[in-house]
Amino acid sequence: MGLPFSKYYSSQDYVGGIQNWKITQSAEGLIYVANNFGLLEFDGTNWERYTLEKGTKCRFVYINSQGRIYAAGQGDFGYFIPDENGILHFISLANKLPDSIRNFDETWRIYQQNDQLVFCTFDDIFIFNQQDEFVRAIDPAYDPESFHMVNHKIYINQYETGLSVLDSDSLKLIRNGDFFKNKTVTSILPVANEQLLISTYNDGIFISTSNGYKEWSPENNDFLEKAAINHAIRLNNGRIAIGTQNEGVLILNTEGNIELHLTNGKGIENRTVLSLFEDIQGNLWLGHNNGISMIELNLPFTHANEQIELPGTGYDALLKNDTLYYGTNNGLYFKNIKKREAELQLVENSTGQVYSIENIDGQIIMGHHNGAFAVSHGKANLLAPIAGTWTFLELRGQPNYVLQGNYKGLALFEKTVKGLKFIRKLDGFQESSRVMQEDQNGDIWMTHGYKGVYKIQLNKNLTGVEYKYYGTESGLPSTVLINVWRVNNRLIFTTERGVYRYDKSTDRFIKDDFFNEMLGPDSQIMSLSEDPIGNVFYASMKEIGVLEKQPNSTYEKHTDIFNRLDLLLNDDLQNLITLEANQVLFAAKEGFIHFNNQMPKTINHNFSTIINSVKLSSSEDTLTLGGRYIIDNTIKFEQPKVKIPKVSFNNNAIQFSFSAPFVEGQNDTKYQYWLENAEPGYSEWSNRMLKEYSNLKEGKYTFHVKAKNIYNQLSEPVSFSFVILPPWYRTPLAYSIYFILLFGVLATTFYAFEFRYKKKTEILTEEKEKELTRMDTELKSSEQEIERLKNEKLKAKIELQNKELATSTMHLINKNGFISHVKTNLNTIIKRSKNQEVKHEINKIIHNIDKNIASDNDWEHFSIHFDQVHGDFIKRLKSNYTNLSPQEMKLSAYLRMNLSTKEIAHLLNISVRGAEIARYRLRKKLNLDRSENLQEFILKY
Incomplete structure (x- = not known):
């Protein structure tokens, strides 16, 4: 009913060469492409390019179980591995070849067989072991034409001999392998019962049998021969995808019937497909001669638009038998969907806006801007020239009549043997009537886009109507955006704020508990439809989904898968059309989107977040760290504890680049991030894939990031830890110096104070000593003075005593001298005197004198x-x-x-x-x- 969603990447998008020879995917979901300009890497949003050692064209890429990325190109082969900063760089293995065989042309394939790596060129085959050591070279007798690996066997096609298998050091022709002599084998696929499905460039596809080989799809063989097959792969669902030189890509079932054909202008942008790859999400990647395409084959959606010759915005659709009618603003188109080769055709006289398509008693009736039309044999015939026919409503109470809603009110049509017949316009009501439903009582409910709700009843002679108006006074939350729908044979009314139903006993509108519980109390449903088995599909302002009816009559709600339709649906005249059970069309801005409810609705793909790079910036330079690490010889994106970088304070501006390799709705993938120790928690969800921080303080930080894809699937958070070292003036050494300086300052200050104190003390002591000395001096002076005075007094006393002694002595001397003189005189007298008595007396006197002198x-x-x-x-x-x-x-x-x-x-x-x-x-x-x-x-x- 349409084409799968697809995305095309031009060479300008991925900034590479035109030809893309091989596509593969890593365990993390990164897409790698062997391109003319080197190796391309795609993380779901951004492309990165890596060059081989000599900058030559890359022809093949292979990723082993350890995550090592092997690449083959012109004159070279080797592998990409992260360096010490986590950035991929190329290491050539071709340089390990002996000089005698080093000069080869191009390497086209890389295979791992047991514990050996096989590098295939059009001249020689080189064998290396797991230690990257050259083991041997194999030189086939004839130049190989192509290489293929099936069930751990390497098949080699040689134009001169046919199809052989590599057996140790030689090539052995397989059973009936000469069948492919002079043929170019492009792919070999395993099928049931050990059969091989072998495609050739321009000889078609063959399947092996016990008797040899036979054409696999005879009815399509001529087409395949002309298409020129470049590559074929088997999809996970068992179907075969074939990339061609001239006819784009084909999807065939196991019987060889073409189920899907995409080519230039019809699903893809380039008709030449050089390589094919199915990713872990079930998307099919095409490597074109110019560009890359991604086809979302795993989705339950297909898009009917101008690429299948359906122009315009989708309004309404109808499936009658095997014919599907599409009504757009450009006209009415139809196609037999059972015939793959059938082309879409425009209904004659239908050009213009087609508002509705109804099957009334087997007749196709079209509501058109120009009036009401009956469609038959590819032509629209005017039934009534009533401009602006919105819709038709078959009346239950009047089964022979059909009510028409138009720009200016209502009109009545009658069912006849020849088809629908216009009767008259109905009097009494002139409001635009686009949405109408009839209840079990025969009352007709019409909802106006911005005026409210009308309950309409036809008069007995069917010439006019009577109506009653319901607005906010009748329980409705507002009078705008109200629609009426029939679900489970009852009417519900969707409003700006929830779902309501009419309560006849009170003649008011009340909230519908069931739908408000399922859809939300404030849901604003814009379109709703019930399929024949009771599934309810809806589109609201917030979400699109399905209430899938279960065997026990309960409902299971699914919404996530419909997120893929965001921004694609018609936002003017929204419409949801159930074609048959589990088959729904959504009116889109460009044509229609078909939904197959029988396909899985729960998305549980491998979804992870990776940190691509970390840039550390300073005013002088920038250091970039990649997100890859080698752990136990395996390349991973998880940071080991031993790889926590210590960043100088000058590089405290840091930028993180992250992604979630998920290509479906890639622009709607959202991220939350959190820098632990700098932020309180995770940020709000946003589409940003870069986060910058600047002027970070010193300390240990951990950056966390997680993603949420378009299906609300959450990835596990990933983290990157780093340490901002303190500036030189806040390092332990600096603090040691500060401590030493502080200690020195304190010590100096202490010693200065102590010196001042000592000095002051010395001064005080000196002054005190001086004072004491002065006082002592004064005291001594006083003492000396006292002593002097004492001495003077003593001296005076001594002098006095001396004087007295001298006086006494002189007195004594004088006395003794006098007495001696007297004694002498007396002795003279004695000698002269004759008188004895006188002499006697004088002698007595002399005796007394001697006695006096002798006294002590x-x-x-x-x-x-x-x-x-x-x-x-x-x-x-x-x-x-x-x-x-x-x-x-x-x-x-x-x-x-x-x-x-x-x-x-x-x-x-x-x-x-x-x-x-x-x-x-x-x-x-x-x-x-x-x-x-x-x-x-x-x-x-």
């Missing part, structure tokens, strides 16, 4: 005063020289007083000579040498 009382008194003046001289001398006589002690005292010998003689009452003799004797007792002066010794003692 004066000496005792003298010695006391002398010791006080001369520091106990007499006591010390007497203590040290015990052998001194009193007379010698007196002599020593008088010598201490520095008296002359004459004065000493007077005091001792001896002669001067006697005094000198006494001095001599004293020297001896004092044990003085001759050299020592007695006077000086006595003075120093």
